[in-house]
Amino acid sequence: MSEHPVTLVVNNRRYDLEVGGRPGDLQPTHTLSYTLRETLGLTGTKIGCDKGECGACTVLLEGEPVLSCLILTVECHGKKITTIEGLEDPQTGKLDPIQQSFIDSGAFQCGFCTPGMIMSVKALFAGNPSPTGQEIREALSGHYCRCMSHYHVLEAVAGSVPKAGGTDE
Amino acid sequence: MNKENRFIGKKVPRKDAADLVRGKAQFIDDLKIPGMLHAKILRSPHAHARIKKIDTTRAKELPGVEAVLTYEDTPVWRAGLPSHIGVLSNTVRYVGDAAALVAAVSDVVAREALELIEVEYEILPAVYDVLEALEEDAPQLYEQFPGNRFPLACPWMGPESLQGIFMGDVAKGFAESDIIAEGSCSYENLPNPLPLEPPGVIACWEGPEDLTVWASAQSPYFLKITLHYAMGRINVRSIASHCGGSFGTKVLLWQLAFYAAALAQATRQPVKMYYTKTEHFAAYTLRLGSRFRGKVGIKKDGRVMAVEGDWLINTGYCSDAAQGMVAVGCGELQLMVRCLNWEIKPQLVCTNRNASKMVRGYGGQELEAAFIPVLNMALEKGNIDPLDFFRENFVKPGDGYYWRDGNWWVSRGIDYGKAMDRGAEVFGWKEKWKGWLRPTAVDGSLRIGVGIGVHGNADVGEDVSEAYVRLEPDSTVVIHSCLSEHGTGQRSSLCKMVAEVLKLPIERISVAPPDSLVNPYEFGPVGSRGTYAIGSAVIRAAEDARRRLLERSATVLNVSADDLDTEDGMIFIKGKGGGKSGKKIRWKDGLGFDRTCLGHGYFEPDFSISNFLMVFVEVGVDTKTGKIDLRRVVAATDVGKIIDSQSLKNQLHGCLGSAGLDSAIFEESVFDPKLGRFLNPNMLDYKWRTFMELPQFDTVILETPMDTHSFQSVGVGEIVNAPTPPAVLMAVSNAIGVRLADYPLTPDKILRALGKA
Numbered sequence A: 001m002s003e004h005p006v007t008l009v010v011n012n013r014r015y016d017l018e019v020g021g022r023p024g025d026l027q028p029t030h031t032l033s034y035t036l037r038e039t040l041g042l043t044g045t046k047i048g049c050d051k052g053e054c055g056a057c058t059v060l061l062e063g064e065p066v067l068s069c070l071i072l073t074v075e076c077h078g079k080k081i082t083t084i085e086g087l088e089d090p091q092t093g094k095l096d097p098i099q100q101s102f103i104d105s106g107a108f109q110c111g112f113c114t115p116g117m118i119m120s121v122k123a124l125f126a127g128n129p130s131p132t133g134q135e136i137r138e139a140l141s142g143h144y145c146r147c148m149s150h151y152h153v154l155e156a157v158a159g160s161v162p163k164a165g166g167t168d169e
Numbered sequence B: 001m002n003k004e005n006r007f008i009g010k011k012v013p014r015k016d017a018a019d020l021v022r023g024k025a026q027f028i029d030d031l032k033i034p035g036m037l038h039a040k041i042l043r044s045p046h047a048h049a050r051i052k053k054i055d056t057t058r059a060k061e062l063p064g065v066e067a068v069l070t071y072e073d074t075p076v077w078r079a080g081l082p083s084h085i086g087v088l089s090n091t092v093r094y095v096g097d098a099a100a101l102v103a104a105v106s107d108v109v110a111r112e113a114l115e116l117i118e119v120e121y122e123i124l125p126a127v128y129d130v131l132e133a134l135e136e137d138a139p140q141l142y143e144q145f146p147g148n149r150f151p152l153a154c155p156w157m158g159p160e161s162l163q164g165i166f167m168g169d170v171a172k173g174f175a176e177s178d179i180i181a182e183g184s185c186s187y188e189n190l191p192n193p194l195p196l197e198p199p200g201v202i203a204c205w206e207g208p209e210d211l212t213v214w215a216s217a218q219s220p221y222f223l224k225i226t227l228h229y230a231m232g233r234i235n236v237r238s239i240a241s242h243c244g245g246s247f248g249t250k251v252l253l254w255q256l257a258f259y260a261a262a263l264a265q266a267t268r269q270p271v272k273m274y275y276t277k278t279e280h281f282a283a284y285t286l287r288l289g290s291r292f293r294g295k296v297g298i299k300k301d302g303r304v305m306a307v308e309g310d311w312l313i314n315t316g317y318c319s320d321a322a323q324g325m326v327a328v329g330c331g332e333l334q335l336m337v338r339c340l341n342w343e344i345k346p347q348l349v350c351t352n353r354n355a356s357k358m359v360r361g362y363g364g365q366e367l368e369a370a371f372i373p374v375l376n377m378a379l380e381k382g383n384i385d386p387l388d389f390f391r392e393n394f395v396k397p398g399d400g401y402y403w404r405d406g407n408w409w410v411s412r413g414i415d416y417g418k419a420m421d422r423g424a425e426v427f428g429w430k431e432k433w434k435g436w437l438r439p440t441a442v443d444g445s446l447r448i449g450v451g452i453g454v455h456g457n458a459d460v461g462e463d464v465s466e467a468y469v470r471l472e473p474d475s476t477v478v479i480h481s482c483l484s485e486h487g488t489g490q491r492s493s494l495c496k497m498v499a500e501v502l503k504l505p506i507e508r509i510s511v512a513p514p515d516s517l518v519n520p521y522e523f524g525p526v527g528s529r530g531t532y533a534i535g536s537a538v539i540r541a542a543e544d545a546r547r548r549l550l551e552r553s554a555t556v557l558n559v560s561a562d563d564l565d566t567e568d569g570m571i572f573i574k575g576k577g578g579g580k581s582g583k584k585i586r587w588k589d590g591l592g593f594d595r596t597c598l599g600h601g602y603f604e605p606d607f608s609i610s611n612f613l614m615v616f617v618e619v620g621v622d623t624k625t626g627k628i629d630l631r632r633v634v635a636a637t638d639v640g641k642i643i644d645s646q647s648l649k650n651q652l653h654g655c656l657g658s659a660g661l662d663s664a665i666f667e668e669s670v671f672d673p674k675l676g677r678f679l680n681p682n683m684l685d686y687k688w689r690t691f692m693e694l695p696q697f698d699t700v701i702l703e704t705p706m707d708t709h710s711f712q713s714v715g716v717g718e719i720v721n722a723p724t725p726p727a728v729l730m731a732v733s734n735a736i737g738v739r740l741a742d743y744p745l746t747p748d749k750i751l752r753a754l755g756k757a
């Protein structure tokens, strides 16, 4: 046990990470996206730019959407993190309604932007179960999608709002 | 097929849909090969320089560094067209060119090592502008290409590949013209297609002559062939990961493969080369720089009598596809403008900036974006409605054109006039078009204008495809087509086609991994060939497999194979007394439980069928701020038969991405000739369209059966972007009443045009 273990709760599972210089150790320079992908093997979180400019790496930190490429893992000590892998029901494998709606609407082309977008929508719905179209677009405005799947994404999100009504369209 | 289809055109989720939304799809950065090292590149800060001395001692001493390579110790592999680029060279030719390579146990260590390499450069004069590069005393990039001119031949397209458009008698054509317009236009803002996922390759040597690469490849088999020839005829196994967007840019991954393979050879370990976003911006693929200078002669009624001009193409420091893009661009221009007298002279020029390479739109977008504004001057003079003009002048069945192979092809496609008309109706063109340089509406400082663009390509049947279809005794099917998923859903569309041929539930059909070891030759889903060319090979393979299955079953059932049919994994006698309710056996009974059955299908290139797209755009220009608001887009096309509506619409929406429409509004790689480099290689300073600025987007998709394969369908992937930049130019010019020919139309340019800045 090193002197400064960092504890993360990722998708309801607890990880105690040793801080140090040996291979596999958590280093103070590691970003959350790096730790998730390289140390914990949760590669569903994508890195498009690694500089906070594209939204691909979005995860939930204590329920809030954050760019995991901009956060140091050591800052997340004791925090709860949800990634795309944590959305489906761990027992049944049943997908989150947002995930299902993305499938139904064909809301992706290459799909590299998809996990990040879904996480932002998840956070939006948690705080606002019947967002307006404007609110949906704002929640997604930091997500780069070069294939231009935007229109199908909006359809998918509209199709999965927890409480219908209240849209401006 | 006159019978109702079960799968074609029906909404069926993509095979990889669940993987994508669960974060399970494996992209190149998600793969881990045991013992894998990480590669980094030391890049030149100079636009043109000779490496006088390079000292790697300190870098090599850094713990965790496994290899540092310079031009002195890299293998002699060569690529480019004609081949002119090695792994490393003692001359760097753009800011960002590779000077040294490092492989280390981690990204961080590799990056640290770069800082320990000392290079002494002898700075050479550099040249960036296409005309300056052609001047006699211009700095020369390559000894073997005097005058900075690349030869135009593109041998893989055929010995006579198209190197311009020359036919008829232009002097006579101009003499017979009522209206002649002359001018020039540049489309040189070098937009970056910039898929979200950067390019990546992992290389691993299995033996001295046997290389395996995993790549974020759009065309894994084509990568195998490219590397085989570039690396001294070695054996290459090429495996594609899920591809996080390509738009053409991840077809030619030889350069990343060179770096990874050289380091893998030096370290005897697998090496991963994955670009950062900055490298993706500044050292990967840009669009061609394109400048057209020439004239167009037309009759009062809009018939085109002659087109003449110089097409100057700036491809940056290297070319590996530009010759092909020149050939296809010249073909495409003829599809758009029917004319008997042509003289279009391309010159392909290298300069000291990052390279222009293969991008969706493939030459045609670049040529037309520069040519159409000149053509428009003629239409403006003649007061001709561009819709009528394009409708009349687009290639019709029976018309001919020189295509990329240099041969004359006669179109046996369909007339797209219907799709144009339908698009115009949906858009409301007749009501909105008020004449050249006239706004559709004015509301205070807001001026609204409309424009159109058209683009066609005879590439739906280009290049060779092969496929196997394997029937298993348990009534499942495996398609062997070396096709990676890069966003079009084509792997799933192939399943639909095979499901239709074999009348089998789609769940029973899968596609083998995109691995060149287990699949036959496949050029890849480039151009718009996925549906027709790749589809044809797969359909034929499925038909071949079906025939074999029925032949074998015929001996079991003691009937003629012609009397048999199969559906839902059962084989039965057709017609009276038979049918599904009659005697039937399972595939297993026909094949034997320990047998499979393999069908083989080919597709041979054919350039006689074209596809087409017309876009209508409406813009609002704020004359106070100069800002352009894209209000509406209508994309109209005819695909013969829709295979998958969601994927198709997604692709059409794609014109707003991948260096398409917005290259006319705000997308540009800003180059500073004083510094010799780009100023905005990041996603904040390089502008892109967000969810907050989506125009109303309508698609008009007609289904006039085409003479292609059994589903009478063609693809559209290549053509969605190309018509959009000039359409925007037209719309904005009309909105503000000033003719503009300067991409992109940033607010400063609008204000200047209005005399406000």
Ligand code: FES
Pocket (backbone or CB within 6 Å): A046, A047, A048, A049, A050, A051, A052, A053, A054, A055, A056, A057, A058, A067, A068, A069, A070
């Ligand atoms: S990868 Fe984090 S914002 Fe782009």
Ligand code: FES
Pocket (backbone or CB within 6 Å): A108, A109, A110, A111, A112, A113, A114, A144, A145, A146, A147, A148, A149, B196, B244, B245, B487
């Ligand atoms: S689907 Fe490719 S980036 Fe969004």
